[in-house]
Amino acid sequence: MNTEKGYAAGFRTLDTEVSDRKLPVEGTLPTWLRGSLLRNGPARFEAGSGAAGRAFRHWFDGQAMLHRFAFADGRVTYTNRFVDTPSSRAARESGRIAYPEFATDPCRSLFARFFSVFSRPEVANTNVSVARFGERFVALTETPLPVEFDPETLATAGVVGYEDALKGQLTTAHPHQDPGTGDLVNQLTHFARRSEYRVYRQPTTGTKRELIGRHPVTRPGYMHSFAITGRYVVLAEFPLTVNPLSLILSGRPFIENYRWDPERGTRFIVFDQREGGVRGVYETTACFAFHHINAWEDEDRDGDLVLDLCAYSDASVIDALYLDRLRAGEGVPVSYPTRFRIGLRTGRVETERLAEESMELPRIAYERHNGRDYRYAYGVSSLDGREDDFINQLVKVDTRTGATLTWHEEGCYPGEPVFVPAPDAADEDDGVLLSLVLDSANGSSSLLVLSARTLDVLARAQAPHIVPYGFHGLFTGRA
Numbered sequence: 001m002n003t004e005k006g007y008a009a010g011f012r013t014l015d016t017e018v019s020d021r022k023l024p025v026e027g028t029l030p031t032w033l034r035g036s037l038l039r040n041g042p043a044r045f046e047a048g049s050g051a052a053g054r055a056f057r058h059w060f061d062g063q064a065m066l067h068r069f070a071f072a073d074g075r076v077t078y079t080n081r082f083v084d085t086p087s088s089r090a091a092r093e094s095g096r097i098a099y100p101e102f103a104t105d106p107c108r109s110l111f112a113r114f115f116s117v118f119s120r121p122e123v124a125n126t127n128v129s130v131a132r133f134g135e136r137f138v139a140l141t142e143t144p145l146p147v148e149f150d151p152e153t154l155a156t157a158g159v160v161g162y163e164d165a166l167k168g169q170l171t172t173a174h175p176h177q178d179p180g181t182g183d184l185v186n187q188l189t190h191f192a193r194r195s196e197y198r199v200y201r202q203p204t205t206g207t208k209r210e211l212i213g214r215h216p217v218t219r220p221g222y223m224h225s226f227a228i229t230g231r232y233v234v235l236a237e238f239p240l241t242v243n244p245l246s247l248i249l250s251g252r253p254f255i256e257n258y259r260w261d262p263e264r265g266t267r268f269i270v271f272d273q274r275e276g277g278v279r280g281v282y283e284t285t286a287c288f289a290f291h292h293i294n295a296w297e298d299e300d301r302d303g304d305l306v307l308d309l310c311a312y313s314d315a316s317v318i319d320a321l322y323l324d325r326l327r328a329g330e331g332v333p334v335s336y337p338t339r340f341r342i343g344l345r346t347g348r349v350e351t352e353r354l355a356e357e358s359m360e361l362p363r364i365a366y367e368r369h370n371g372r373d374y375r376y377a378y379g380v381s382s383l384d385g386r387e388d389d390f391i392n393q394l395v396k397v398d399t400r401t402g403a404t405l406t407w408h409e410e411g412c413y414p415g416e417p418v419f420v421p422a423p424d425a426a427d428e429d430d431g432v433l434l435s436l437v438l439d440s441a442n443g444s445s446s447l448l449v450l451s452a453r454t455l456d457v458l459a460r461a462q463a464p465h466i467v468p469y470g471f472h473g474l475f476t477g478r479a
């Protein structure tokens with residue numbers, strides 16, 4: 001029986017591309033809001049069409065599309081365009097799934113699997129996030145080759161190569177800025193006979209990466225993001241790990257080689273940027289997360305590391321995000337904003353839930369508070385923590401008091417709320433949140449502009465089509 005729920009409309013292919021389409025706006029946009037929200041996410045879920053088409057299996061497998069909402073003079077214009085990668089070209093033009101995805105594999109020989117996993121990171125479907133390499137804009141995924149695009153037309157410019165010999169087959173689509181230098185910092189997992197996590201920095205002026213530290217690992221964990229402070233880089237290794245050989249030999253798609261083993265617990269691997277190398281590994285009970293919220297060093301409490309992330313009790317959320325399960329309305333586990341206080345001297349890890357509202361796709365006032373003490377986190381959430389629906393509200397969490405504000409409208413499904421500070425903002429939450437919302441009753445998507453202080457809606461701009469749910473974006477002052 002088809003029990004498809006309203007939110008399933010966000011998991012269907014969008015074929016239409018438009019350029020600089022002026023959007024109808026309700027409400028009043030802040031006069032100071034100038035620039036562009038650039039967003040990334042999956043938008044094609046089949047290779048080919050009709051009965052002959054082959055479906056991608058998992059939400060994370062959908063082919064990347066970029067969206068741009070440009071704000072200027074009280075108006076909003078919208079552009080959307082597929083990222084032009086060999087993977088999306090094969091899916092669109094020849095109806096083939098030609099490259100391995102997160103949970104969908106092409107049919108390929110053992111040799112080809114070996115070649116792709118251990119030797120040559122292939123140009124992949126960069127559908128997760130958007131980042132800046134200095135003046136360049138890139139789309140990212142978890143294989144290490146970014147794809148550059150034009151931030152105005154969204155046209156694909158091509159793969160960005162690195163001018164170094166640093167190796168690793170897996171990375172995160174969530175590079176951080178070093179709060180001190182502004183350098184980009186990221187993590188590579190290198191699968192080999194002796195696998196390693198490798199943390200590196202990349203000066204904003206170029207693409208030559210420098211190693212900060214390495215850490216040997218027998219069974220690498222799945223890491224979607226990590227944490228940074230002024231001095232430290234922290235990898236959270238949840239007990240979802242892989243035997244690297246199975247990536248080649250099992251014949252299963254990438255993520256299906258990972259095994260959940262709660263007995264291992266969660267390990268925080270703390271790299272010291274100042275001294276180089278690993279300061280220590282700190283253990284606590286098992287949990288799982290895609291997203292870190294923020295981290296900082298608490299000088300008032302012995303230099304403890306305070307690390308906040310959106311924690312699930314286990315990794316079952318990955319299975320819940322297969323497209324057939326999502327479209328059938330089977331529901332999705334929820335994660336909670338959770339604080340880990342890591343005693344670098346004592347070795348102890350204390351855990352505390354920060355609020356009773358669930359939270360995913362977290363954002364903060366990044367420019368001023370990344371890697372530093374902060375108060376407010378924003379994210380998507382589920383009404384009453386229910387797991388029988390999809391993300392259906394926005395939440396703001398006061399990490400000091402646990403107080404929350406939410407925005408919810410019946411049948412509406414919001415995406416990641418990107419915080420844009422007001423010019424000369426005096427307070428941390430002086431600014432707006434930009435969230436793309438699917439209204440399942442109207443069959444439309446709108447960009448909401450909300451007060452970050454109150455979560456009141458200031459304005460909404462309706463897109464010309466339903467925009468499939470995306471993952472991450474950024475706001476740039478370039479109009």
Ligand SMILES: [Fe+2]
Pocket residue numbers: 128173174224290291471472
């Ligand atoms: Fe992410």
